[in-house]
Amino acid sequence: SSELTQDPAVSVALGQTVRITCQGDSLRSYYASWYQQKPGQAPVLVIYGKNNRPSGIPDRFSGSSSGNTASLTITGAQAEDEADYYCNSRDSSGNPHVVFGGGTKLTVL
Amino acid sequence: QVQLVQSGAEVKKPGASVKVSCKASGYTFTSYDINWVRQATGQGLEWMGWMNPNSGNTGYAQKFQGRVTMTRNTSISTAYMELSSLRSEDTAVYYCARDSAFVGELSSRFDPWGQGTLVTVSS
16 A cells, blocks of 8 residues: 655744645645644644645645645644644555555644 | 534453444435544554445455444444454544545545544453
8 A cells, every 4th residue: 555754743933834745656646635633633624635725724724746745835834733734645556545644743933 | 514423432351342433414424435544642643444325335454454344324324433353552542534525536535523532442
């Protein structure tokens, strides 16, 4: 099955822009989706598809993709954005499975 | 509103089985796949498998093949995940999530998620 690789931790100064990346072969065939998870809470979808935000997600969250790498960008990071972020995608190995990245802990300084 | 509500916490002994439920509301239950994802304390998300509530078709991650069974009761819009031969490493929060992607959409779209069910395996 496919694997998705994320940096374990990233930090950003309050109000600055940060990019969180996700790499994997399946991203050459499928878009990544991105999930935000705060301590003690269930994950929340923040970006899916080419660059789509569910209702209620601030427009400072955006997504992009190039080759085998997908990126989640937060433009003007806020204190409430401090969380774990996970990417996932469909598995490109031929079965209708899903794979998650290992997650990135975002710290807002 | 679209919502998934899971059953309460469970404590099981090694070797036992656990069955977690996930009740859907606010949409047509049979129109979207239900996925199960687990998370051990301090660890990342681990995808376990999916179920099509309309057909009952399922697909499981290789790691869980032979130990996991996903079923549904369409009359009460509820999905179930049963994990057998439990061991301490299965201690985790188990989530159900609706895959809101359309057929042919080139991404998964897990939204919404249930609130999670803590399963503790301990002798």
